[in-house]
Amino acid sequence: xxxxxxxxxxxRDLETALxxxxxxxxxxxxxxxxxxxxxxxxxxxxxxxxxxDIAGIEELRRFGHEGDRLVIGACITHADIEDGRVPDIxxxxxxxxxxxxxxxxxxNRGTLGGSLAHADPAADWLTTLMxxxxxxxxxxxxxxxxxxxxxxxxxxxxxxxxxxxxITALHVPAIAKGARFGFVKHCRKVGxxxxxxxxxxxxxxxxxxxxxxxxxxxxxxxxxxxHALLGKTRSSxxxxxxxxxxxxxxxxxxxxxxxxxxxxxxxxxxxxxxxAWPVMPDRSRxxxx
Numbered sequence: 001x002x003x004x005x006x007x008x009x010x011x012r013d014l015e016t017a018l019x020x021x022x023x024x025x026x027x028x029x030x031x032x033x034x035x036x037x038x039x040x041x042x043x044x045x046x047x048x049x050x051x052x053d054i055a056g057i058e059e060l061r062r063f064g065h066e067g068d069r070l071v072i073g074a075c076i077t078h079a080d081i082e083d084g085r086v087p088d089i090x091x092x093x094x095x096x097x098x099x100x101x102x103x104x105x106x107x108n109r110g111t112l113g114g115s116l117a118h119a120d121p122a123a124d125w126l127t128t129l130m131x132x133x134x135x136x137x138x139x140x141x142x143x144x145x146x147x148x149x150x151x152x153x154x155x156x157x158x159x160x161x162x163x164x165x166x167i168t169a170l171h172v173p174a175i176a177k178g179a180r181f182g183f184v185k186h187c188r189k190v191g192x193x194x195x196x197x198x199x200x201x202x203x204x205x206x207x208x209x210x211x212x213x214x215x216x217x218x219x220x221x222x223x224x225x226x227h228a229l230l231g232k233t234r235s236s237x238x239x240x241x242x243x244x245x246x247x248x249x250x251x252x253x254x255x256x257x258x259x260x261x262x263x264x265x266x267x268x269x270x271x272x273x274x275x276a277w278p279v280m281p282d283r284s285r286x287x288x289x
Contacts, residue, residue, distance in 0.1 A: 001042055001043060001044060002042065003041035003042055003044065003047075004041075004044055004047040006041075006047070006048050006049055006050060006051050007049060007050045007051070008050075008051050008053060009050060009051070009052050009053065010053045010055075010056055011052065011054070011056075011057065012056055012057065012058075013057060013059065014054075014057055014059045014060065014139065014168065017030075017052055017054050017057060017166070018139060018140060018141045018164070018166070019141060020050070020052050021052055021140075021141075021164055021165075021166060022140070022141040022164045024048075024049065024050045024052070025163060025164075026163065027048055027049035027050060028048060028049070028050045028051075028052055029046060029048035029050070029051050029052070030051075030052050030054055030117070030166050031051050031052065031053050031054070031055075031114075032053075032054055032055055032060075032074065032075050032111040032113055032114040032117075033055065033075075033077060033109040033110040033111040033114050034053075034109065034114075035102075035106050035109055035110040035114065036110075036114060036115075036118040036120070037051075037114075037118075054074075054075060054166065055075055055111075057075065059073070059168070060073045060074045060075035060113070060168060060169075061073045061075045061076060062169070063076060063086045063087065064087075065087070066171065068173060068174045069135075069171045069172060069173055069174065070087060070088075070089050070171070070172045070173075070174065071137075071169050071170070071171055071172075072086060072112055072169060072170045072172065073112075073113075073168070073169050074111060074112060074113025074114075074166070074167045074168050074169055074170070075111050075112075075113060076111060076112050076113075077107065077108060077109065077110060077111050077112075078098045078101045078106070078107035078108075078110050078111075078112070078115075079098070079104070079107040079108045081094050081095055081097075081098040081112070082095050082098035082099045082107060083095075089132070089172055089173075089174055089175050090175045090179075090181060093132075093175065093181050094128075094172075096183065097124050097125070097128045097183055097199075098124075100124060100185070101124050101125075102191050103191045106191075112125060112170055113166075113167040113168075113169075113170070116129070116136060116149070116152070116153075116159075116167060116170070117159060117161065117166075117167050118157065119153050119155075119156070119157050119158060119159050119219075120156075120157060120193070121156050121157075121214055121215055121216055121217065121218065121219060121220060122193040122194050122195075122197065122214060122215040123214070124183075124185065124194075124197070126149075126153065126214055126219075126220055127183075127197050127198070127199045127212050127213070127214030127215075127220045128183060128199045128212075129149050129170065129172065130149050130150055130153075130199070130212045130214075130220050130222055131181075131183075131199035131200060131201050131210055131211070131212040131222075132172055132173065132175070132199075132201060133148070133149075133173055133201075133210070134149045134170055134171060134172045134173070135147065135148055135149060135170070135171040136148075136149055136152045136167055136170060136171075137167070137168050137169040137170070137171060138161060138165045138166065138167055138168060139165065139166060139168045140162065140164040140165040140166075141164060142164075144168070146171065147160055150219075150222055153219040153220070154219070155218065155219060156217060156218055156219070175201070176203050176205060176206065177205070178203070178204060178205050179201060179202060179203040179204075179205075180200075180201070180202040180203075180204075180276035181199075181200070181201055181202075181276055182198075182199065182200045182202070182271075182272040182273055182274070182275045182276030183197075183198070183199045183200075183272060183275075184197070184198055184268050184271040184272040184275055185197035185198075185214075185215070185268065186264060186267075186268050193215070194214070194215045195215055195264065196213075196215050196261075196264045196265045196267075196268040197213070197214040197215040197268060198211060198212065198213050198214070198265070198268045198269040198271075198272040199211070199212050199214075199272060200212075200226065200269075200272045200273050200276055202273070202276050207227075208225075209225065209226040209227050209273075210222070210223070210224060210225075210226060211223040211226035211229070211269060211272070211273070213251070213254075213265055213268075213269055215265075216254065216255075216256055216265070217255070217256075218254070218255060221250075221251070221254045223250065226273075228246065229242065229243060229246050229247050229250065229269075242270045242273065244263075244266050244270075247262075247266040247269060247270075248262050248263075248266060251265055251266065
C-alpha cells in the first residue's frame with residue numbers, strides 16, 4: 001500500500017521545525033529515521049498533511065557530557081552508538097544494546113529519539129534507558145522541559161509529548177563505579193521484535209538493584225528495588241536464590257495474565273541479573289583524563 005498524499009518539509013534548524021510543527025498542529029508529524037513512521041504511513045495508520053523531516057538538523061545530532069550525565073541528541077542513530085561515534089556511559093553498555101536492535105539497515109537510519117517517541121514496549125531503548133534512569137528533553141515553540149523517562153511513557157505507543165513538542169535529546173546518568181549492567185531479550189529470530197526483555201543495573205556500593213521488564217502490553221515494568229525478587233539474601237550468591245514465585249506475583253500484579261508469558265519474562269529477568277557484568281569507566285573519559 002502507498003501512503004496518502006502529504007507535504008514534506010526538511011528544516012535545517014530546530015526553531016524552524018518547531019514553528020512548522022506549531023502551525024501544522026495535529027496535521028503535522030515528525031519524522032527522524034522513519035523506521036517506525038514509514039511503515040505506518042504505508043499502511044495508512046497515520047495520514048498527516050505535513051511530515052517534518054528533522055534528520056538534517058545538526059543540533060539534534062549533538063552529544064557530550066553535562067555534569068554527570070551523557071547528553072545524546074534525538075537524531076543520533078543506533079549505528080552511531082554501536083560504532084562508538086558517541087561516548088558510552090560504561091564499557092560498551094549502550095553499544096551492546098544498539099548492536100542488537102533489528103538489522104544493520106534499520107540501525108543505520110533508526111534514531112534514539114524516534115524510538116522513544118514511538119514508545120513501542122518491545123523497543124530495546126525503552127527498557128534499557130528506564131533501567132539507567134534516563135531523562136527525556138523535549139521542546140516546543142514556547143518552552144523546553146525535561147521529563148523522567150518513566151513518566152514520559154504513558155502507555156503502549158503513548159507518551160507525554162504535548163501537541164507541538166518533539167524530543168530533542170536524552171540525558172543518561174553516568175553509571176556508578178563498580179556497578180553492573182545486564183540486558184537480555186528473547187526473540188523468535190534475530191532482528192525481530194522481542195517477546196520478552198529485561199535490563200538491570202546492580203550497584204553494590206549503594207545496595208541498589210533496579211530492574212525493568214519490557215515487551216509487555218503496557219509501559220515497561222520498573223522494579224525500583226529488585227532485591228525483593230531475590231528473597232532476603234543479598235549476598236554474591238543471591239542470583240541462585242532468584243525467587244520465581246515472587247517474580248510471578250509481581251508480573252501478575254502488573255497485569256501479565258498468561259502463565260507462560262510470566263514464565264518467559266521471569267526467565268529473561270533472571271538471566272539479565274545473572275549476565276550483569278562489571279561496568280568500567282567510559283573509555284573516552286579515561287582517554288581525556
